[in-house]
Amino acid sequence: MAPRTVSRVVNDEGGYSQATRQRILDAIEELGYRPNLLARGLITRRSGTVGLVVRNLADPLVLALAASAQDSFREQGRSMFFASSDDDADRQGAVLQSLWSHAVEGMIVIPVRDSSPQLADYSRRGLPIVAVGSLVEARNATGVMFDLDAGFRLAVRHLLDTGRRSIGMIGSVSSSYALCPGEEDKDGTFGAGAGSQMVRVQPTVEGGAAGLEQLLELKPDLDAILACNDLVAIGAVGAARARGRRVPEDIGVIGCNDIEPAGFVTPSLTTIRLDAGLFAAAVAAALQGLIDEPGEQRDPVVLPVELVVRDSA
Amino acid sequence: MAPRTVSRVVNDEGGYSQATRQRILDAIEELGYRPNLLARGLITRRSGTVGLVVRNLADPLVLALAASAQDSFREQGRSMFFASSDDDADRQGAVLQSLWSHAVEGMIVIPVRDSSPQLADYSRRGLPIVAVGSLVEARNATGVMFDLDAGFRLAVRHLLDTGRRSIGMIGSVSSSYALCPGEEDKDGTFGAGAGSQMVRVQPTVEGGAAGLEQLLELKPDLDAILACNDLVAIGAVGAARARGRRVPEDIGVIGCNDIEPAGFVTPSLTTIRLDAGLFAAAVAAALQGLIDEPGEQRDPVVLPVELVVRDSA
DNA sequence: CTGAAAGCGCTTACAG
């Protein structure tokens, strides 16, 4: 029984008698034999692995992305490496290098700020990369992102339509990728010409509270808040109330993401909904496409968003 | 320049001149050379990888676990495979086999129900395994779990002390591992002899609402709810109010986990806090210990819990 | 300090 024959049976190549096949299968069962994927990968140049690199574990979309990517990869018989860059460029570099050394067949990455060249470097070497919320101009790479400009405009429009005149924005200190609005409007006009102000905080409930305090200092007549995510919005609501401002009567608050508890806090949160399922499916499909047909230059995928109006604004 | 010499430099083995070293380093830089970890792993029998296998991505502790495991593994220069069994025994089997084939050096697994023998099988073959919330009686394996019995008793005691007499429990349909209480008390006495009733639902906000409806059918005089997690508790609160019951006046509700928004819903949630950081650190340390000193039979690690009393009960 | 040989467990051509 030569290794070659075993290999044929294990890989269902055909070209063996049923008797041989059965003998080999029995032996496999008896010995608990499993093919060594490292050895196989060494020679086929296909490791059967892919990578998912996120920037921040706390991002509510990461979970959906991980779940969906997982399902998609499982169907393809691939195992998934998972790593976080913790929003650190050097760490992201180390992670990418490590995955490259492990011969992953492709990667999904939520990149740290300004790391497109780094990603393009790997994609040019032949590694398919899907960059989330970021453009990578290179072969073997594509981007998937939400249309946050549109979400932003919807939110501002809603605030203006409901009579708000002094809008504050609470952004995130961690460089924002497309899942968090506001980066493009540094001038603070929010594309609406409204009086406006922006502060940056940690993207947490506590950060949201701090952000509201800061905005109130800068702009005592504040009557609306746009928060970069729902936890920040929840923190802002709490702090506003602690300061004696009613929500939504005195200050309207809009979040972003529509996390599960958003409809259950008081007041229930008006928010820009990012459809996590849609997002994750698009990302997984994009990587699949890149792996199946390498070398293509592709247009980025832009996903629609929607404003969910509840009680907070 | 023989491969052997390059190998020495790459692995910092010593035994080469500085000049040689520099030449090799320069060449590595110029060619963008990265050692092929598959080839290395094939021969050293150490792949530089570990696995994290969870049962359910929606579990709030999974995130903390993933983050902490990640940090711990990064420090050790190991990459992490990530997979979910989606609470399916067959799928867990496939995942374990796949990771084994990829020659992981160890695994953290939140096991599906009754899969201890399966885990023990791998650990006996020499794969270190940390089982979360479950006992695995085998060498190379250990368990880490919260002391949910204690949490459970704290909660019931608190309800009884505050005059509740008719307690309902909303458990999870997905077989509960130790992060979710209630499994041990199928008789429904909750170890307290109180009148009581248990229903099982999906561990989500919607599930919690459904659970409350069911309990109210079964037990119209219900005045307290113990929920298997905070989302379920939030759903139960919403449904109770929709039925005209006040919380906490008519019905007291206690959750489990203390997720971030738990303090911000209305009424703020009384809950059994499971310290995610403590948990994740314990798990990572346990696996490290198993990898460093294989073959040991270890006692499970049991982590304390605490009851956080807020407004809902 | 440096290198030639053998081999990790597989698969890819090629021969019978």
Added chain:
DNA sequence: CTGAAAGCGCTTACAG
């Protein structure tokens, strides 16, 4: 239908 040879990119002894 089956197998002997070569080689993937490394590391482990061992020789100079």
